Amino acid sequence: MQWLPAALTSRRTFRRFLSRFIRSRLSFRGYFDLYNIPFLYINHSAFTEKKSPLRPGGLNQGLNVFDHLERDHIQYHVSDPARTEEQNLEALVQDICAERIDFAFLYWPGLDGLLHRVGNQSPEISAKLRLYEDWIEQLLAAVKQHYDQTNLYVFSDHGMANCETFLDLRSKIDALPVRMGSDYAAVYDSTMARFWFFNDFARRQIAHALSQVTQGRIIPDNELEAMHVLFPDRYFGELIFLVQEGVLIVPSHMGERPIRGMHGYHPGDKHSYALLCSNRPEIPEDVVAIPDLFRLMISEAMAAKNENSCSLDYSGLGTKFRQSPKALASDKPLRSQTVLSRSEKSLGQTSYCR
Numbered sequence: 001m002q003w004l005p006a007a008l009t010s011r012r013t014f015r016r017f018l019s020r021f022i023r024s025r026l027s028f029r030g031y032f033d034l035y036n037i038p039f040l041y042i043n044h045s046a047f048t049e050k051k052s053p054l055r056p057g058g059l060n061q062g063l064n065v066f067d068h069l070e071r072d073h074i075q076y077h078v079s080d081p082a083r084t085e086e087q088n089l090e091a092l093v094q095d096i097c098a099e100r101i102d103f104a105f106l107y108w109p110g111l112d113g114l115l116h117r118v119g120n121q122s123p124e125i126s127a128k129l130r131l132y133e134d135w136i137e138q139l140l141a142a143v144k145q146h147y148d149q150t151n152l153y154v155f156s157d158h159g160m161a162n163c164e165t166f167l168d169l170r171s172k173i174d175a176l177p178v179r180m181g182s183d184y185a186a187v188y189d190s191t192m193a194r195f196w197f198f199n200d201f202a203r204r205q206i207a208h209a210l211s212q213v214t215q216g217r218i219i220p221d222n223e224l225e226a227m228h229v230l231f232p233d234r235y236f237g238e239l240i241f242l243v244q245e246g247v248l249i250v251p252s253h254m255g256e257r258p259i260r261g262m263h264g265y266h267p268g269d270k271h272s273y274a275l276l277c278s279n280r281p282e283i284p285e286d287v288v289a290i291p292d293l294f295r296l297m298i299s300e301a302m303a304a305k306n307e308n309s310c311s312l313d314y315s316g317l318g319t320k321f322r323q324s325p326k327a328l329a330s331d332k333p334l335r336s337q338t339v340l341s342r343s344e345k346s347l348g349q350t351s352y353c354r
């Protein structure tokens with residue numbers, strides 16, 4: 001595709017079409033998007049999100065929450081990213097009315113896209129949150145008719161900062177007497193640039209140039225290690241330059257044009273914090289960061305399954321478990337349900353292979 005004119009290959013509609021084409025040809029099932037990666041370098045890139053993370057077997061390594069649910073024979077519902085947010089809400093309500101499930105994972109990515117487009121202070125954000133509130137109320141109303149207890153958790157997987165400064169990092173690196181492809185490789189994300197070096201001269205040149213850029217800094221190994229992102233094989237980059245909150249690297253391999261909001265800054269930055277709220281009186285003390293939600297989901301799903309199999313035993317399958325007082329007053333099977341709403345998909349990431 002290197003011979004196609006850049007005017008065509010950089011067009012968003014063309015790249016979307018090509019993303020879909022490549023996804024089907026290579027059997028990618030994830031949210032694969034080529035973003036703005038030059039076709040000249042695409043054969044060097046290994047895309048991490050090749051499968052759907054919302055399905056069992058969706059991770060390249062390790063088990064996801066859906067693998068665990070299937071292994072433990074827990075009946076669940078999960079959103080289909082190909083559907084709209086409202087269609088996914090309706091699909092979940094149907095499964096609730098059929099009393100088919102112990103656990104649900106509802107996925108609403110719209111807020112993320114809107115925040116990227118309009119920033120975090122637009123009145124459109126309040127309107128979107130109000131709409132989510134209405135939908136959650138509809139959901140809970142449906143749940144109430146069919147389940148005695150619902151543990152609801154609403155969470156995001158990151159925050160969102162407004163972009164105030166645009167940094168053309170690529171032109172600073174392109175001006176150095178080293179060449180992409182033969183001396184080094186680079187991936188320009190929106191908030192960080194990641195480099196791999198093929199010789200020491202390139203490493204010194206680029207590290208020095210980056211040290212002069214005041215809008216960001218090279219993250220030292222001890223800090224990478226503290227954030228659990230220091231990989232011994234440096235698969236995701238030998239050098240990682242991270243910008244300050246509010247700075248957007250543009251143009252980048254994620255986009256040619258500036259946008260209003262971005263995430264992916266240092267986890268300690270003010271707008272990096274994610275949200276978790278619940279209708280439970282308390283959230284377990286060991287749930288303090290996004291990775292902890294994995295454990296929370298599995299334990300809640302297991303608890304719901306156990307609770308529901310108790311009540312099913314009561315309604316004719318053999319009384320083995322204790323019956324709760326509320327179920328005695330109800331002619332419906334007692335089931336509890338965990339409803340989880342996730343408001344963001346992670347951006348597809350690339351890593352560089354030599």
Ligand SMILES: [Zn+2]
Binds near residue numbers: 112113116263344
């Ligand atoms: Zn996003």
